[in-house]
Amino acid sequence: MRLLNILKNDRGGQIMMLVLLIMAILVPIFNLMVPENHPLHVPTYTVTLMGKYLTLALLAVAVDLVWGYLGILTLGHGAFFALGGYAMGMYLMRQIGDRGVYGNPELPDFMVFLDWKELPWFWQGFDQFWFAAIMIMLVPGLLAFIFGWLAFRSRVSGVYLSIITQAMTYALMLAFYRNEMGFGGNNGLTDFKDLVGFSLQEDTTRIALFVLSAVALAIGYLICRYLMNSRLGRVCIAVRDSESRARFMGYRVENVKLWIFVISAMLAGVAGALYVPQVGIINPNEFSPINSIEIVVWVAVGGRATLYGAVIGALLINYAKTYFTAELPEVWLFALGGIFVLVTLLLPKGVTGLIAGLKRHKEVPA
Amino acid sequence: MTVNFRTLHRYLLSCIVIFFLMSAGFSMAGTAPNAKLDEVSRLLMSKTFDDKSRALDVLVEQSQPRTAELLHLLLDSRLYYHKKEKQLYIIADYDTGKIAIDLAGAEQLIKKKRDYKKIILNNNLRGQINRILAELGLNSNDPQQRENAVRDLLKDITPDTVLALKARFTIEESKKVREMIRIALAINDMKSSDEVLISNAIEQLNGSLEQESRGALVTFIDATETLDTPEASALNKQAQIALKGIEDKVQYYGWLETLYFGLSLGSVLVLAGIGLAITFGVMGVINMAHGELIMIGAYTTYVIQLLMPNHIEWSILVAIPAAFLVSGLVGIAIERGVIRFLYGRPLETLLATFGISLILQQAVRSIFSPLNRSVETPEWMSGLIQINPVFSLTLSRLYIIVFCLMVFVALLLVLKKTALGLQVRAVSQNRAMARAMGVRSNRVDALTFGLGSGVAGIAGVALSQLTNVGPNMGQAYIIDSFMVVVFGGVGNLWGTLVAGLTLGVANKVLEPWAGAVLAKVLMLIFIILFIQKRPRGLFPQRGRAAEG
Numbered sequence: 001m002r003l004l005n006i007l008k009n010d011r012g013g014q015i016m017m018l019v020l021l022i023m024a025i026l027v028p029i030f031n032l033m034v035p036e037n038h039p040l041h042v043p044t045y046t047v048t049l050m051g052k053y054l055t056l057a058l059l060a061v062a063v064d065l066v067w068g069y070l071g072i073l074t075l076g077h078g079a080f081f082a083l084g085g086y087a088m089g090m091y092l093m094r095q096i097g098d099r100g101v102y103g104n105p106e107l108p109d110f111m112v113f114l115d116w117k118e119l120p121w122f123w124q125g126f127d128q129f130w131f132a133a134i135m136i137m138l139v140p141g142l143l144a145f146i147f148g149w150l151a152f153r154s155r156v157s158g159v160y161l162s163i164i165t166q167a168m169t170y171a172l173m174l175a176f177y178r179n180e181m182g183f184g185g186n187n188g189l190t191d192f193k194d195l196v197g198f199s200l201q202e203d204t205t206r207i208a209l210f211v212l213s214a215v216a217l218a219i220g221y222l223i224c225r226y227l228m229n230s231r232l233g234r235v236c237i238a239v240r241d242s243e244s245r246a247r248f249m250g251y252r253v254e255n256v257k258l259w260i261f262v263i264s265a266m267l268a269g270v271a272g273a274l275y276v277p278q279v280g281i282i283n284p285n286e287f288s289p290i291n292s293i294e295i296v297v298w299v300a301v302g303g304r305a306t307l308y309g310a311v312i313g314a315l316l317i318n319y320a321k322t323y324f325t326a327e328l329p330e331v332w333l334f335a336l337g338g339i340f341v342l343v344t345l346l347l348p349k350g351v352t353g354l355i356a357g358l359k360r361h362k363e364v365p366a
Numbered sequence: 367m368t369v370n371f372r373t374l375h376r377y378l379l380s381c382i383v384i385f386f387l388m389s390a391g392f393s394m395a396g397t398a399p400n401a402k403l404d405e406v407s408r409l410l411m412s413k414t415f416d417d418k419s420r421a422l423d424v425l426v427e428q429s430q431p432r433t434a435e436l437l438h439l440l441l442d443s444r445l446y447y448h449k450k451e452k453q454l455y456i457i458a459d460y461d462t463g464k465i466a467i468d469l470a471g472a473e474q475l476i477k478k479k480r481d482y483k484k485i486i487l488n489n490n491l492r493g494q495i496n497r498i499l500a501e502l503g504l505n506s507n508d509p510q511q512r513e514n515a516v517r518d519l520l521k522d523i524t525p526d527t528v529l530a531l532k533a534r535f536t537i538e539e540s541k542k543v544r545e546m547i548r549i550a551l552a553i554n555d556m557k558s559s560d561e562v563l564i565s566n567a568i569e570q571l572n573g574s575l576e577q578e579s580r581g582a583l584v585t586f587i588d589a590t591e592t593l594d595t596p597e598a599s600a601l602n603k604q605a606q607i608a609l610k611g612i613e614d615k616v617q618y619y620g621w622l623e624t625l626y627f628g629l630s631l632g633s634v635l636v637l638a639g640i641g642l643a644i645t646f647g648v649m650g651v652i653n654m655a656h657g658e659l660i661m662i663g664a665y666t667t668y669v670i671q672l673l674m675p676n677h678i679e680w681s682i683l684v685a686i687p688a689a690f691l692v693s694g695l696v697g698i699a700i701e702r703g704v705i706r707f708l709y710g711r712p713l714e715t716l717l718a719t720f721g722i723s724l725i726l727q728q729a730v731r732s733i734f735s736p737l738n739r740s741v742e743t744p745e746w747m748s749g750l751i752q753i754n755p756v757f758s759l760t761l762s763r764l765y766i767i768v769f770c771l772m773v774f775v776a777l778l779l780v781l782k783k784t785a786l787g788l789q790v791r792a793v794s795q796n797r798a799m800a801r802a803m804g805v806r807s808n809r810v811d812a813l814t815f816g817l818g819s820g821v822a823g824i825a826g827v828a829l830s831q832l833t834n835v836g837p838n839m840g841q842a843y844i845i846d847s848f849m850v851v852v853f854g855g856v857g858n859l860w861g862t863l864v865a866g867l868t869l870g871v872a873n874k875v876l877e878p879w880a881g882a883v884l885a886k887v888l889m890l891i892f893i894i895l896f897i898q899k900r901p902r903g904l905f906p907q908r909g910r911a912a913e914g
Contacts, residue, residue, distance in 0.1 A: 073713045147894075154898040159652055159712045163848050164894045170845050171890035174883050289845065293654075293720055300717060333728035340721020344714045345707055 006226050012308035012352065013225055017218060023050070024214045028207045044203045048278050051210035053318050055275040058217045060298045060314035061307055062267035065224050067296065068305030069233065070260055071240035072157075076165030077268050078292035079172050080140035082282065084269025086176075087139055089189035089282040090123060091132035096193050109191070110184045120182045129196050136273040137266045144265030145258065152254040152261075157243070166289050173287035188283025195277050206278070213274050217311070220267050224307055227263070236260060237305075297336070300343050303350025312351060407454050411447045415488050422491070426498055434502050437495050446482040455482060497526040504530055509540040516546040520578040523554045549574050553582040561597050565604060572608040575615060575755045583609045619757040624874050630763035632870020633770035634832065636863055637825040638843045639850035640777060643862040644818035645697075646851055648781075648794045649811065651705055652716040655723035656847055657840025658730075659819045662696055663689035663826020664835040665730060668739050679744045682827065689823035696726075697819020701812050709811075723840065731837045738836035747831065762831065769828055774863055777821065781859065790814045794857065849893050855903030865904055869893075 007013045027050065030042040059081050066072045098105040102112040106119060125131040147168060151161055179185035198205040227233055238246040239253050247253045276282045285291075294317075302313025317339070324332035347354055409421030425433050439445045439456060446455045446466070455466040457476075464476045476482065487495070503515025512534075519527050528551065535547045552570035555563045564586070571579045583605050590602040638660060645653045653659075667685040674681050700722055708715045743762065751759040781787035789810045792800040801807050833839060850869060854861030869889060876885035900906070 073716070150895070150898045154901060156897055156901050159716065160852060160897060160901060162652075162713065162716060163852055164897055167845060167849060167890045167894055171887045171894075174890075175887045178881075178883050290841070293717075296717065297721075330728070330732060333724045333731075337721040337724030337728065340724065341704055341718050344718040344721070345704065348714070 006222055006229060010225060010308075012306060013221065016221065016308045016311060020214045020218050024211050027210060031203065031207060044206050047203075047210050048206050049322065051206070051213045051278045052275060053315050054210070054213040054217050055271045055278070056295075056298070056318055057311040057314040058213070058220045058271040058274075059268050059295055060302070060310035061217070061220055061224055062264040062271065063295050064299045064302075064304065064307055064310035065227075065264045065267070066261055067299060068307070068310070069228055069236045069240060070257060071243075072257065072261065073159075073162045073296065074165045074261075074264075075162050075289060075292050075296065076169040077264070077295055078289075079169035079287055080144060080265040080268035081272035081275070081295075082172070082176075082284075082286035083140045083143065084136045084272030085276040085282040085286060086183060086189070086272075087126075087132055087135040087269070088273035088276045089192075090126040090135075090183075091129060092192040092195065092277060093189050094123070094127040095195070096191065099193055100191070108184070108189070110179075110187065111182070114179060116182075123182065133273075136269050140265040140269035140272075141262050144262045148258045148261040152257045155254075166292065169287050169292050170289050173284050173289075176284035176287060184283070186284060188281055188285075189276075190281040190283075192277060192280060200277055200280070209274065209278050213278070216270055216274055220270070221307060221311070223263070223267070227260070228307070232256065232260075294336075297340055297343070299350075301339060301347075301350055303352035306350075306352050309350050309352040316351070407447070407452075410445075410454065410485050411452060415491060418485070418487070418491055419494060422494055422498060434499060437499055437502075440485065440487065441492065441495055443484055443487075445485050447485060449481055449483055454485075457482065493524065493526045496524060497530055500527045500530040504534040509543055512538075512540065512543045513546050516543060516550055517576070520550055520553060520576060523550060528554050549576060549579055553578055556582045556586050561601060564601055568601070568604050568608050572611055573615065574612065575619070577755060580609065580612055580616075583612070616756050619754070623757055624878075625871060626759060626763065628871030628874035629867060630760075630766050630870070631874055632867035633767045634829065635846055635850050635870050636866030637766075637770050637773060637828050638822075639847040639854075639862055639866055640774065640859065641818040641820075641822035641825060642847045643851050643854070643856075643859055644777070644821065645815055646848075647857040647859075647862070648790060649814055649818075650712065650794070650856075651709075651815065652712055652719065653700075653705075653815075653818075654716055654720040654844065655700060655726060655840075656819075656822055657842070657844035658723045658726040659693045659697060659822035659840075660826040660829060660843055661730065661835075661837070661840035662726070663693045663823030664741070664830040664839060665734065665739070665826075666692045666823065667827045667830040668734075668741050668835055671741060678742050679746065682744055682747075682831070685827050685830075686824055689827045690820040691823075693823025693826065694816040694820030697822075698812050698816040700819070701815035705815070706808070706811065723844075727837050727840065734837075736837055738834035741830040741835055743831050766828060766832070773821065773824060774859070777817075778859055780817070786810070786813060786817075849890065852897060853893050853903055855905035858903070858905045861903055861905035 007017065027042055027047055030040055031044060031047050034041045036043075059077065062080075063074060063077050066074055066077075093108040096108065100109040100112075102109055104112050107116060111119070126135070147165075151164065156164065175181055176183050176188075177186050183189070192200055194200055195205065195209075198208070200206075228236065235246065235251050235256050238249075238251070239256055243253055272282075272286075295314075298313040298317050299310045300313070301317055302311065303309030317336075320335065321332065324335055343350065349357075406421050406424050409417045409424065412418065412421075422437075425436065436445070444456055444458075446457050447453060448455055448466075453468055455468055458465050458467060464479075465473050466476050466482060467473050500515065500519055503518065504512055506512050506515065516531070519531065531547050531550055535544065535551070538544050538547065548570055552567040555567035556571075558564065568583070568586075571583060587602055587605050587609065590598045590605075593599070593602075641659065642653065642656045645651050645656065666689040667682065670685040670688055671678060671681045674684070700719070704718050704722065705715055708718060747762050747765055749761045751761065751764075753759065781790060789800070789805045790813075792803070792805055793807050793810045793814075797807055800810075829839065829843070833842075850866045851862055853869065854863070854865030872892075873885050873889055876888055880888060897903075
């Protein structure tokens, strides 16, 4: 009952949960039960694609939490996403065991290739799923904590904060490109075989990952909504709208910012961890600044500070990206760039704001 | 000045071919040199070494300007003769097979290898050739050539060359050449067993930066390490002190070089960042398309070179104003079309300009292809100034530094001395007040943005000389530019200059022990931490304007 209470005044959230539930039930049925040549059959490729979109939607929700409700324009959330992905990737690499090209039971292929003799210390423990699962949240959370602790305490804000978050992800990208870092250099981690014993090639595993992504998105959404409904959420909005006033009233603004930032980073890490087994690769390109900026655009297109708007934005833009890069690759960057400009100029509240505006417009004459 | 022998010979080969082609032409008019050459050939083809020695003497008497090249070919065992034709040939090894080139320069494919016989030398002849070569170089009229000749001799000093050097030393006038000869003789003396001679030689070598001086000292130290006579250990100690002195000096020049590289990298950073210092620093507009404006400047350089293919040397001078105009106009278009609707909303500006940067990138990709384009570097920009054997200044880096300073001074003058500059500063400090005073702030905004963008275009011209010109080049510089501006302090051109140069030098200092990528990562981390400490940069704006 309490769970429903969270969504009490959230029509968008209710609809979203319903859609997620229906998808989580119908998609596996249409994939597994319906014969392949039937028009209603959903191919596994599409299931995986949808699962990928859902993880990106979770990432967008994480960004909306800090940008929409706290006013921190983060241009480095891709870094947390990628770190979560790398943690999962390391677990998956260890799962390959002696099935790699070089057949070394202990070392991943790229280490054998680099002529390394033993596993570096930071790879220890990643053969256990529980350890990897903790790291998926801990590593991005820790980075966010250190970064946020430094930045918020010294009141770096606004554009400056945006620029240094961008510098952070850029620095990480450069670092991960180095072979000496021990994360596979620019090839990244790939050739995964299985996840907790289930082969990643199997349709059922793919379905399970899709359902898991839907569940993760739902839980992430509920956490964010719960936080924003609470007193903490109201303080967040106060900080966003007038930081110094909130501070003068006695709130520890830096602590509020720090905790929300850390939670958001952890959500991004989980999204990354679910993303990697579905796309089958993680490489330093995920850290590139443009990726992080793209996430912000998903949120802007969907509408800030609504949470479900972020989900809509992520799904819309990513679907458009898949479509355009396949059909009209020349046009995609024009389209994306155009969306950036048009949304900021004409749709400051995003698609959801537009819909809400139309509704109000209809209601007024009645 | 090091000479790579393999490339030297390839070069010499082409020279000699050209020379003999020319001499073949000359021989129509006067047959004298040709007759001499025939005699040389005849003697060289003889079986006895005496005859060959005489051939060399004839060559010297004749003293042609290119005698040296023929001698080098001989030393390198590349001169052959055809047994039946009785003619000299140079054998060249191409990918397609061996080719014989006669002295007139005509090439022919070798069919029967056995027909060609190498002109064999013995050690006496080699000595003689070395001596002749040494004298040829040493007796050149150009002091620079004489110095180079001595420097070449340093690599391999034989008793023959010592004689030539000593002879030259007595009549040499140029101080530099004398110094060089003194070092050469000292290196030779290091091999003797006379202690006084060695001690003097070490004295001479003290402070000499030639590679060979260091080599001679190291060899000497290694050789005397195990001897325990008092004289030997005293000499050993003296040599070690001299070596230490030289190495300190080398290290000092090493630091100078790092500083120079750092300053040139810093200049690139300043150039890339200074346009942003105007748009971001003075106007407070986050322009994520700044990198793409740099890119447009670079592509303008490329197009200008395409337009004037016969004047590549000067195209770059045309490209500078052209890039300023093109980037500046694009910048004004961006300001009028998008940014002016977003003043006071910095985060939205950031997103919108990022969208513009994507559009510009894709536009360039569609127009010029996604591949990198190469821009040619004019002749007068390549080359280097050799200060001493361990330190030289690359001209292109020097030009970058000078160019950066020129742009900086020009901008400073515009902002401080012109009416536009006054208005720009007024608007940036207090827009409402400036408007009340009759400043047309819209116009000022557009012009300021145009100025910043135009400077980005100029930076693009400079960068086109250093890196590949491609659609992604803007992305590579945008973060660096922001770092420089933020580090230096927003709204302060001097801050940008100091920050850019500091970051450049620091980067180059870190590079040797951290590697290029890690050095960059460390710099980024440093700036992130620095901003925590001083959120407004090295030189923060003070007073009321800072609170905006």
